[in-house]
Amino acid sequence: MDDLGEVIVEAIRNGTYLKVTAVxxxxxxxxxxxxxxxxxxxxxxxxxxxxxxxxxxQ
Structure with missing residues (x-):
């Protein structure tokens, strides 16, 4: 993840869609x-x- 440092990625599937959150x-x-x-x-x-x-x- 380049120079971002630590990133948590969570993926949740809902039918044919996928929701990905990056923190x-x-x-x-x-x-x-x-x-x-x-x-x-x-x-x-x-x-x-x-x-x-x-x-x-920011």
Whole structure:
């Protein structure tokens, strides 16, 4: 996860959708992404990208 430090990633499937939440441990900042369950890595990348944007704005 590059220079982010420790990040916890949680994935929850709901039917054909997957909700991925990425939490930055040091700050407690979290970002969530929802996408198709058959593309879990893509949804995870999206959640981490959102988290990076949130941390850059702080």
């Amino acid at each position: 930055h441990v040091a700050t407690g900042t979290e970002a969530t992404a929802v996408g198709p369950a058959h593309e879990p890595k893509a949804v995870e990348r999206l959640a981490i990208a959102k988290l990076k944007r949130l941390l850059a704005a």
